Amino acid sequence: MRKGWILLDTDKKKYKEHKISAFVSVLLLMAAVLCVSAAAVYQKVSERTVTNISKVYLQEMAAQVSSHFQTNLDSQFSQIRTIAGAVSENDLKDEESLKHFLAQAQENNGFTHIAAISDKGIAYSPDGTIPAMSKISDLDRLLEGSGELLSVNETIWESDTILLGTSMSPAPFKDGKLVAVIIGIQTSDIGSRLGLDGEKQTNSHSNIVTKNGDFVIKSIFSETVLYGSNLFSIYEQQAEFDEGYDLKSFRSAIEAGESGITLLSVGDHHEYLYYVPVHGTDWYMVTSMAYETVNDQIVYLSRFIVIVGVGIFFIILATVLTFFLLLRRSEKRSSELLRTEKERAETANRAKSDFLSQMSHEIRTPLNGIMGMVELGKHHIEEPDRMRNCLDKITLSSAHLLSLINDILDMSKIESGKIELHPERFDLGRLLRTLTTVFLVQAKNKQIDFQIFLYGELEEYLTGDALRLNQILTNLLSNALKFTPAHGYVSLNVEELQRDENGIWLRFEVRDTGRGIAPENLERVFEAFTQENSGIVREYGGTGLGLPITKNFVQMMGGSVTVSSEIGAGSVFTVDLPFSYEPENESEIVEPCGDGQPVLIINQIVELETHLAVVLEKEQFQVDSTTDAETVLDRIQAAAEHGSPYEFCFVKWDFSEDMPALISNIRQAARNDRLKVVLTGRDQDELDDAASLCGADATLCRPVFHSDIAGLMARLTGQNINNADAQQQTMLDNVQILAAEDNEINLYIAVSLLTEAGAAVTTAQNGREAVERFSEAPEGFFDLILMDIQMPVMDGYSATRAIRALPRADAQDIIIIAMTANSFREDVQKCLDSGMNAHIAKPFVMNDITKAYADSLAEREKRTGQSERP
Numbered sequence: 001m002r003k004g005w006i007l008l009d010t011d012k013k014k015y016k017e018h019k020i021s022a023f024v025s026v027l028l029l030m031a032a033v034l035c036v037s038a039a040a041v042y043q044k045v046s047e048r049t050v051t052n053i054s055k056v057y058l059q060e061m062a063a064q065v066s067s068h069f070q071t072n073l074d075s076q077f078s079q080i081r082t083i084a085g086a087v088s089e090n091d092l093k094d095e096e097s098l099k100h101f102l103a104q105a106q107e108n109n110g111f112t113h114i115a116a117i118s119d120k121g122i123a124y125s126p127d128g129t130i131p132a133m134s135k136i137s138d139l140d141r142l143l144e145g146s147g148e149l150l151s152v153n154e155t156i157w158e159s160d161t162i163l164l165g166t167s168m169s170p171a172p173f174k175d176g177k178l179v180a181v182i183i184g185i186q187t188s189d190i191g192s193r194l195g196l197d198g199e200k201q202t203n204s205h206s207n208i209v210t211k212n213g214d215f216v217i218k219s220i221f222s223e224t225v226l227y228g229s230n231l232f233s234i235y236e237q238q239a240e241f242d243e244g245y246d247l248k249s250f251r252s253a254i255e256a257g258e259s260g261i262t263l264l265s266v267g268d269h270h271e272y273l274y275y276v277p278v279h280g281t282d283w284y285m286v287t288s289m290a291y292e293t294v295n296d297q298i299v300y301l302s303r304f305i306v307i308v309g310v311g312i313f314f315i316i317l318a319t320v321l322t323f324f325l326l327l328r329r330s331e332k333r334s335s336e337l338l339r340t341e342k343e344r345a346e347t348a349n350r351a352k353s354d355f356l357s358q359m360s361h362e363i364r365t366p367l368n369g370i371m372g373m374v375e376l377g378k379h380h381i382e383e384p385d386r387m388r389n390c391l392d393k394i395t396l397s398s399a400h401l402l403s404l405i406n407d408i409l410d411m412s413k414i415e416s417g418k419i420e421l422h423p424e425r426f427d428l429g430r431l432l433r434t435l436t437t438v439f440l441v442q443a444k445n446k447q448i449d450f451q452i453f454l455y456g457e458l459e460e461y462l463t464g465d466a467l468r469l470n471q472i473l474t475n476l477l478s479n480a481l482k483f484t485p486a487h488g489y490v491s492l493n494v495e496e497l498q499r500d501e502n503g504i505w506l507r508f509e510v511r512d513t514g515r516g517i518a519p520e521n522l523e524r525v526f527e528a529f530t531q532e533n534s535g536i537v538r539e540y541g542g543t544g545l546g547l548p549i550t551k552n553f554v555q556m557m558g559g560s561v562t563v564s565s566e567i568g569a570g571s572v573f574t575v576d577l578p579f580s581y582e583p584e585n586e587s588e589i590v591e592p593c594g595d596g597q598p599v600l601i602i603n604q605i606v607e608l609e610t611h612l613a614v615v616l617e618k619e620q621f622q623v624d625s626t627t628d629a630e631t632v633l634d635r636i637q638a639a640a641e642h643g644s645p646y647e648f649c650f651v652k653w654d655f656s657e658d659m660p661a662l663i664s665n666i667r668q669a670a671r672n673d674r675l676k677v678v679l680t681g682r683d684q685d686e687l688d689d690a691a692s693l694c695g696a697d698a699t700l701c702r703p704v705f706h707s708d709i710a711g712l713m714a715r716l717t718g719q720n721i722n723n724a725d726a727q728q729q730t731m732l733d734n735v736q737i738l739a740a741e742d743n744e745i746n747l748y749i750a751v752s753l754l755t756e757a758g759a760a761v762t763t764a765q766n767g768r769e770a771v772e773r774f775s776e777a778p779e780g781f782f783d784l785i786l787m788d789i790q791m792p793v794m795d796g797y798s799a800t801r802a803i804r805a806l807p808r809a810d811a812q813d814i815i816i817i818a819m820t821a822n823s824f825r826e827d828v829q830k831c832l833d834s835g836m837n838a839h840i841a842k843p844f845v846m847n848d849i850t851k852a853y854a855d856s857l858a859e860r861e862k863r864t865g866q867s868e869r870p
Helices: 002-086 095-109 139-143 187-193 231-238 247-255 291-379 384-416 428-445 466-483 534-540 546-556 606-618 629-641 659-670 684-694 706-717 724-729 744-756 767-776 796-804 825-833 846-864
Strands: 113-118 122-125 128-131 148-152 161-173 176-186 204-210 215-217 239-241 260-266 269-277 283-290 424-427 449-455 461-464 489-500 503-512 560-566 570-579 598-602 622-626 648-652 676-681 698-701 736-740 760-764 784-787 815-820 838-841
Touching: 002 095, 002 161, 002 176, 002 204, 002 269, 002 283, 095 113, 095 122, 113 139, 113 161, 122 176, 139 148, 139 161, 139 176, 231 239, 231 247, 231 260, 239 247, 247 260, 247 269, 269 291, 291 384, 424 428, 428 449, 428 466, 428 489, 449 606, 461 570, 466 489, 466 503, 466 546, 466 570, 546 560, 546 570, 598 606, 598 629, 606 622, 606 648, 606 706, 622 629, 629 659, 648 659, 659 676, 659 684, 676 684, 684 698, 698 706, 736 744, 736 767, 744 760, 744 846, 760 767, 767 784, 767 796, 784 796, 796 815, 796 825, 815 825, 815 846, 825 838, 838 846
Parallel strands: 449 489, 598 622, 598 648, 648 676, 676 698, 736 760, 736 784, 784 815, 815 838
Antiparallel strands: 113 122, 113 176, 122 128, 148 161, 161 176, 204 215, 204 283, 239 260, 260 269, 269 283, 424 461, 489 503, 503 570, 560 570
16 A cells, blocks of 8 residues: 555656656747747848838937037137137237237137128238128128128138138227127038048038038048039939939928938949038038948847847746746745744734734723613712712723723824824923822722832923823833732832933833743733733733833833843833923022921831932921831920921821821920921822821822922912912803814713803804804804814814804914814824814813813914913
8 A cells, every 4th residue: 555655656746747847848849939930020020120220320310410510610609709709909909919819819729711800891810901891791790790600612712611700899900990700611621620521430421511502511521422513413413312202302301491311322322311401501411321331230230139139038038947946946945934924824813813802801891880880870860979989980990991992092003103202391290199199099909009119309390201101100000000919019119310411311110019920921021912821811801012012102212121020029110211301491490498497207118208308308408207106206305305396297197096196296295386297198188188187287299399399388388389270270261162073972071061161162063063153153252162073064174174264353363172082193283284273182171171272372372472361
């Protein structure tokens, strides 16, 4: 049986080799047939093709000779004008000076004759004075200063001389003026001077004749053939024209000023003849070339092209055969590569399928929470506490759903190259406090200790992409909390690495005591749609996009991200990023808040106590601190006894189990009625509750920067340093708003929020209605238009352009803000290009609207120089 298999494989191999041999043989046979056919066709067509190509060839050559002649003729006139312009007063002192000048010009330029013409028709030459009036035809043209003169066989000089002349600026001489310069060139050497003869190079010659056929310049190479003074007479007596050509047509064409070609024989010479008028004269250039010369050159060229074509054909044939053999040899390797790519594609496809399946679960989970809480809230509509609880859970579920969608959109934008950085000035302290608010609740729910530690002096205001920084830290903290078990620990540490005149580098370090990452998977965690293993998806959920997005954002911002981890002990993600820093204006370069007042910090966490001490010392307070509850009262009493009692005590809100008693004891021990007790912590609600319970004077939310201390001092002293929040709350009072939105729910939400903010709202459900509402209203009635983009009948872009084009005073000044889910950079730009003032991405909150409106008002005020609101 095995022997039969071996024989079968051998037969298949021989059959395959036979097929290859047969293919090669057929290919060679086809090549031979094509070559024979090509030779036969070439033989039949070659004569006709050669004749046509010959005509074109001679026509081009004759045109070049004519152009060359005309160029050289222009050069001769240019030389004459140069000579005329070079005459100086010294050359015109007397006749001898003029003769010397002309003789020198004649010698330098190789002219046969040269003369200067006076306004009385006298020609002054190196050989003497000659009356020229009757010896030069058309001399009046030069005397009148009307340009150039070109003639032949004038009687002023010997025959067979071409005369060229040009007017000049009148120059006083003797009792008259010199008004022109003329030169003479022998026709015997003008052919070589002006490039008419190409016998040695092209076996051609050219003659110049008048329209009557008289020779002006006769080529020296035509003397042995053309006997006579008139070209037409010579051809009438000696020439035989080829079929289709005749002397009458040739002569008529010249008399009519046309160009053309003819074939004729003069004696034993069979020639092509091409005739073309000489520009600026009544002359014609007639170029002749032997038929055999043109024919031989064209035939040689044709044969050369055929040979080259055949050579290329065989090269291509050899190349095809070579590639065929190489293809056979590489089939196996290509099959392996295809198989590998197929497996890779299937793996990627499975990863995408797993991702979509995972996303289906992840998205449905918060969506189910939202729908469930809505349904539950309907049953407890009369119970405010239960309703508030339902709304809080809806808010959390919505935020979770939005974060999932943002992850997916950010990854798609990164992969398509649409992500752009938008550096702007931002408040680092506010960003960190927002992160604290977001993640502190999650940490408490999971019983995880969550802290944010700042090390050293950090700039409060930086310039960079705050949105991307927030996403980076959010992704890292979210992962850390997700993978850290109950009673674990997560921290965000921020410190300055270096600074120079170009900016500052900050390090953000997220530590956790979670499950850790295996060494072989450290790099895989930054790959899109990938988590360490499938069990993580089932146990922890998530999109698998947080870390890939983080890495891309860090690299776009010019920084780096690294990870170190130990199984069972936790992970450390380190992000180093560059920022710019400088005050926005001189008013922000403020004086320190302190004036040497003694301050005591009471905090059991060393890192928190240390950073607060650094900030307060920078504000010029005298700072003491303690982390030991037993020494607190002793430190306060000692300070009072030394005559420098503390004026401020910063106490961590949970420093003692009995905070009211601690605060009371602190006040008694201080012996200072001016002592202010400030509770410090991370959550403002906790601080407010604790302050009311134990009677503290104020609260301070971490992390702390200069503006926080300044605000605290202002509150403690009853000052009001910033009314921006109050202005923000009243920004929309009595503002007339036109809201265009086709979605009824979105429109209801927008109207409700705007109405509660004090605005009066008019609605439109598509772009056309928006244009109509604006057109029907009196000028200046509307203060703001909120414009959706994707609407029926007329979209937001078209509606905006229509409003801007209306012939009314407020059409250009009305503030129009896009309110749309299209949030890509090109979408924002498209809104601005259509005439809108700003862009708000859905979902939005009221602060987005008020901020965009305030910014637009400020921009319009800057542009017009008028205050928009009181």
